[in-house]
Amino acid sequence: MSNPFILNQQLATDDWSLLRPAEGEDAALLNVPTGQVIVPFATWQAQTELHSRTDVGVWLDNTTEPENIAIDWTAFPVIALSFPKFTDGRSYSIAYVLRNRLGYKNQLRAIGDVLVDQVFAMTRLGFDALSLRDDQKIESALHALKTFRTPYQGSTDDTRPFFVRESV
Amino acid sequence: MYKYTQLDQALVQERVDQYRDQLTRNLSGELSDEDFRPLRLQNGLYIQRHAPMLRVAIPYGLLSSVQLHALAEIAEKYDRGYAHFSTRQNIQYNWPTLESSADILQDLAKVEMHAIQTSGNCIRNITSDQFAGVAADEILDPRPYCEILRQWSTFHPEFAHLPRKFKIAVSASKEDRAATSFHDIGLFIVKNDAGEIGLRVLVGGGLGRTPIVGSVIREFLPWQHMMSYCEAVLRVYNRHGRRDNMYKARIKILVKALGAEEFARQVEAEFKYSENGPSTLTEAEMNRVRSHFTDRTYPTRPAIEFDTSDKAFTRWRERNVKAHKVEGYNAVVLSLKPNNVAPGDATTEQLHFVADLAEQYSFGEIRVSHEQNLILADVAQEDLKAVWEALKTQGLATPNIGLLTDIIACPGGDFCALANAKSIPIANAIQNKFDDLDYLYDLGDIQLNISGCMNSCGHHHVGHIGILGVDKDGDEWYQISLGGSDGSTLGGYKPAVAKIIGPSFSAAQVPDVIEKIINTYVAQRTPGEHLIETVQRIGIIPFKEAVYPPKVH
Numbered sequence: 001m002s003n004p005f006i007l008n009q010q011l012a013t014d015d016w017s018l019l020r021p022a023e024g025e026d027a028a029l030l031n032v033p034t035g036q037v038i039v040p041f042a043t044w045q046a047q048t049e050l051h052s053r054t055d056v057g058v059w060l061d062n063t064t065e066p067e068n069i070a071i072d073w074t075a076f077p078v079i080a081l082s083f084p085k086f087t088d089g090r091s092y093s094i095a096y097v098l099r100n101r102l103g104y105k106n107q108l109r110a111i112g113d114v115l116v117d118q119v120f121a122m123t124r125l126g127f128d129a130l131s132l133r134d135d136q137k138i139e140s141a142l143h144a145l146k147t148f149r150t151p152y153q154g155s156t157d158d159t160r161p162f163f164v165r166e167s168v
Numbered sequence: 169m170y171k172y173t174q175l176d177q178a179l180v181q182e183r184v185d186q187y188r189d190q191l192t193r194n195l196s197g198e199l200s201d202e203d204f205r206p207l208r209l210q211n212g213l214y215i216q217r218h219a220p221m222l223r224v225a226i227p228y229g230l231l232s233s234v235q236l237h238a239l240a241e242i243a244e245k246y247d248r249g250y251a252h253f254s255t256r257q258n259i260q261y262n263w264p265t266l267e268s269s270a271d272i273l274q275d276l277a278k279v280e281m282h283a284i285q286t287s288g289n290c291i292r293n294i295t296s297d298q299f300a301g302v303a304a305d306e307i308l309d310p311r312p313y314c315e316i317l318r319q320w321s322t323f324h325p326e327f328a329h330l331p332r333k334f335k336i337a338v339s340a341s342k343e344d345r346a347a348t349s350f351h352d353i354g355l356f357i358v359k360n361d362a363g364e365i366g367l368r369v370l371v372g373g374g375l376g377r378t379p380i381v382g383s384v385i386r387e388f389l390p391w392q393h394m395m396s397y398c399e400a401v402l403r404v405y406n407r408h409g410r411r412d413n414m415y416k417a418r419i420k421i422l423v424k425a426l427g428a429e430e431f432a433r434q435v436e437a438e439f440k441y442s443e444n445g446p447s448t449l450t451e452a453e454m455n456r457v458r459s460h461f462t463d464r465t466y467p468t469r470p471a472i473e474f475d476t477s478d479k480a481f482t483r484w485r486e487r488n489v490k491a492h493k494v495e496g497y498n499a500v501v502l503s504l505k506p507n508n509v510a511p512g513d514a515t516t517e518q519l520h521f522v523a524d525l526a527e528q529y530s531f532g533e534i535r536v537s538h539e540q541n542l543i544l545a546d547v548a549q550e551d552l553k554a555v556w557e558a559l560k561t562q563g564l565a566t567p568n569i570g571l572l573t574d575i576i577a578c579p580g581g582d583f584c585a586l587a588n589a590k591s592i593p594i595a596n597a598i599q600n601k602f603d604d605l606d607y608l609y610d611l612g613d614i615q616l617n618i619s620g621c622m623n624s625c626g627h628h629h630v631g632h633i634g635i636l637g638v639d640k641d642g643d644e645w646y647q648i649s650l651g652g653s654d655g656s657t658l659g660g661y662k663p664a665v666a667k668i669i670g671p672s673f674s675a676a677q678v679p680d681v682i683e684k685i686i687n688t689y690v691a692q693r694t695p696g697e698h699l700i701e702t703v704q705r706i707g708i709i710p711f712k713e714a715v716y717p718p719k720v721h
Binding site: 065086087088089090092093094096100101115116117120121122124125137140143144147148149150151152153154155159160161162163164166167 | 175178179182183186189190193198199203206207289319320321322323324325326327328329330395403406407411441445446447450452453456
């Protein structure tokens with residue numbers, strides 16, 4: 001069973017499988033299946049044959065600093081950012097850096113402890129794909145996407161704060 | 169004062185709706201208590217010793233009469249007829265029910281108030297000088313900057329789950345009345361040699377378990393970059409602040425670990441990507457917000473030569489009446505520190521009364537100070553006597569502002585689930601020991617601060633005399649410190665963390681210990697010297713020796 005999944009603000013079917021190492025398993029040595037798959041960044045780095053595959057995305061843990069790793073981040077079809085605990089907000093800032101500094105335009109997805117009450121902020125930061133924790137109600141999440149109509153500050157969805165937006 | 173636009177009002181209403189939905193999901197079981205916890209905290213709701221505690225934001229300490237009336241009604245309707253003003257320019261209710269919390273937020277929203285981000289690991293209420301806008305020593309009114317920061321930080325999507333809470337203060341006067349150096353970000357509004365306005369940026373100040381004075385990371389930041397620069401600070405912190413140990417998660421620990429220079433370098437590197445970007449503050453926006461605070465013209469009122477034969481009135485004027493930039497006006501401090509009351513507490517009746525008084529004498533506005541007192545900032549000198557007479561009827565005219573009995577104290581073990589020890593009875597015992605006004609006057613300015621635990625809500629680290637409640641094998645003990653300063657004039661403008669004088673005392677011993685400290689000061693002081701200056705001059709050893717007499721074998 002796949003997790004409740006939202007793509008571009010709508011309930012969607014998830015076409016990608018997520019590859020996570022088991023406890024104690026070396027991410028570099030994972031066996032990567034065929035088909036659209038999101039692999040740990042360490043796996044992608046270690047297995048250079050994956051670099052030519054267009055159906056392979058990567059997921060980053062929340063201590064990764066993509067701006068300090070000299071690869072073309074824009075080439076990935078999917079980048080997933082991990083929320084091991086919803087109260088750990090590091091991946092929000094990583095999303096900001098990927099979208100606003102590194103020019104990443106393809107699918108950016110939130111994985112892990114992704115809860116109804118985080119989806120609004122995540123969407124603002126440029127997450128277009130939300131793979132919710134499996135106990136989350138999709139109707140509640142879709143409702144939460146409409147929490148605020150006009151936020152004050154700029155973010156990824158609109159980099160202009162309201163006083164610039166409103167005066168345009 | 170700042171009036172909500174449609175956008176502001178819509179956001180606050182949407183917040184109420186969001187919270188009501190979250191509360192409903194929690195009560196129905198869809199949202200677990202664990203997942204609900206950070207959400208309710210970011211709406212100001214704690215689960216406390218007796219009941220939930222709701223903390224309401226008073227942005228930069230400014231309230232209208234209408235708002236104060238509404239706060240009084242909430243105290244009446246949902247609480248037990250009183251409320252507590254905290255050291256963070258917030259007001260707290262100690263007895264609401266969880267089920268009524270959404271209704272309270274709805275009542276607050278009707279008067280342009282909220283409890284947004286008054287708790288939780290996010291950017292908290294922006295604090296400032298309680299005399300902002302009227303102080304004779306200020307470069308300009310800092311409140312527009314505070315309001316802009318309030319808006320910027322409200323529901324900031326990137327910074328809702330920081331490693332720890334995050335507090336920002338703004339000060340624009342010669343004297344720092346907002347303990348700005350003890351905030352995660354402290355902004356001092358300054359003017360450079362060319363006459364341009366900018367900000368001196370301090371980062372990593374704070375109290376709690378590891379009290380630290382903030383480090384300057386930017387001497388002069390043009391005001392236009394306030395938001396982008398703060399964003400850079402927050403981004404560095406959000407990514408690199410420690411999350412493995414909540415006691416080491418504040419930004420001060422990161423700044424200390426990296427060193428202020430390296431931290432500043434990382435912030436500057438981050439800032440360079442957004443400098444002059446869309447978040448750059450515009451003149452038009454600054455003017456729009458400023459216009460909310462400069463919409464007052466002061467009717468000409470005469471400067472008064474007061475008759476000094478009325479000793480009680482003279483005393484009150486000396487202690488509780490402060491200078492005002494407009495001739496013929498003063499700011500008046502209402503003491504919430506009479507003896508035998510919890511410092512910072514006010515009853516429904518008092519709240520209504522103050523709201524009416526402000527309406528009649530002070531343009532319908534009230535301020536709250538981090539010393540937990542209220543202020544009528546714009547009282548004509550002609551009206552001072554009438555205001556004083558009125559205040560006396562409600563016990564709000566105690567002429568002790570800045571004196572030993574004007575004690576800062578957290579709610580302590582009587583209310584707070586975190587506390588190791590009580591604060592209120594200690595404050596009351598000290599007030600009762602020093603109940604001779606003539607003597608208090610002779611002692612002069614002394615800041616005595618009490619915290620019931622290491623979290624330092626009572627700011628004990630910056631008290632000239634600090635008292636900290638500690639737990640020893642299940643018993644309540646009190647550790648005494650000396651020489652702290654929040655950075656105000658009295659301490660020579662130098663923010664400092666107090667030094668602990670020695671082993672702690674039982675509650676019963678505390679008033680006598682304070683008396684010994686005071687006696688030592690009286691014996692040692694030079695003419696006109698304040699306690700803090702004596703401590704700075706002679707150090708803590710003479711005090712220590714008075715409190716802990718050497719053992720004779």
